[in-house]
Amino acid sequence: MNDxxxxxxxMVGHETLLTxxxxxxxxxxxxxxxxxxxxxxxxxxxxxxxxxxxxxxxTVRREVEEETGLHVKELELFGIYSGEKGxxxxxxxxxxxxxxxxxxxxEYQGELKTxxxxxxxxxxxxxxxxxxxxxxxxxFINDWAAGLSLPIIR
Numbered sequence: 001m002n003d004x005x006x007x008x009x010x011m012v013g014h015e016t017l018l019t020x021x022x023x024x025x026x027x028x029x030x031x032x033x034x035x036x037x038x039x040x041x042x043x044x045x046x047x048x049x050x051x052x053x054x055x056x057x058x059t060v061r062r063e064v065e066e067e068t069g070l071h072v073k074e075l076e077l078f079g080i081y082s083g084e085k086g087x088x089x090x091x092x093x094x095x096x097x098x099x100x101x102x103x104x105x106x107e108y109q110g111e112l113k114t115x116x117x118x119x120x121x122x123x124x125x126x127x128x129x130x131x132x133x134x135x136x137x138x139x140f141i142n143d144w145a146a147g148l149s150l151p152i153i154r
Contacts, residue, residue: 004052009094016087016095022059023047023137025078025144026070026105031123032144033112034130035067038119044134045102045141056101064105068121069113078104079152081139088136102140104150 008017023045026033034043048063050056057075064072081100089095112121124130126145133141143152 005049014093014095016097019096019098020050021047021098021100022050022056022063023100023102023140024060024064024072024105025102025140026108028123031125033121033123035118036120038117040134042132042134043130044137060103067117070108070110072105073107075103075105077151078102079140079143079154081154083154085139
């Protein structure tokens with residue numbers, strides 16, 4: 001967990017915190033990389049929270065490498081997501097309002113690897129996505145599947 005988030009939680013308990021997340025729509029041909037997370041058992045894109053002093057691209061590069069073992073090359077803005085769908089309550093009662101900055105990646109290096117955060121990883125076609133998508137990430141995954149024009153601002 002991000003040290004900043006832990007420090008804020010020690011002061012505000014479960015009250016709603018504003019967070020900024022960065023994620024990657026990693027494409028291989030016309031398929032999307034998804035990972036099945038160990039914490040919720042749902043499928044989603046690699047990504048995580050912006051840490052103090054980081055840029056958006058630093059965050060997404062760090063998170064992708066940590067979660068998949070891949071090193072991303074060029075980043076293209078896929079979308080910026082905010083609004084009512086940004087509210088979430090975690091199993092431990094922590095509440096957040098999250099703004100998500102999502103990038104599209106078409107070039108990367110490395111071999112996929114799983115770690116303590118992911119049970120499985122794989123590339124999926126638009127019309128053959130896994131059944132249980134992380135509900136907080138469904139908007140970006142569904143927008144990718146629909147082939148919407150970029151960047152998406154919601």
